[in-house]
Amino acid sequence: MIKKQKTVPQYVTTRSYKHYNGKQFACDLAKEADALLTTFDKPDVDSKLKNLKDTLQHTLDSHTPQKQRNQRCDEV
Numbered sequence: 342m343i344k345k346q347k348t349v350p351q352y353v354t355t356r357s358y359k360h361y362n363g364k365q366f367a368c369d370l371a372k373e374a375d376a377l378l379t380t381f382d383k384p385d386v387d388s389k390l391k392n393l394k395d396t397l398q399h400t401l402d403s404h405t406p407q408k409q410r411n412q413r414c415d416e417v
Contacts, residue, residue: 350411350412351411351412352409352410352411352412353409353410353411353412354407354408354409355407355408355409355410356401356405356406356407356408357405357406357407357408358405361404361405362404365404366400366401366404369400369403369404370397370400373396373399373400376392376396377392377393377396379392380392380393380396
């Protein structure tokens, strides 16, 4: 008897917008204005992008937490 091989589980990272409040997100982002404005003081593009990404990521993580779920892929 031949057994079907089990597929390797693939995980997908998503964000939960269940309790997302756009106005509160905008207010918290405005509180980070000093961090965002220092982006323009950086000498190179890579450090500017990293500063912008880190600031946005930190604010986004507090409003829309990440969830990891299993996605089954059945091969034919």
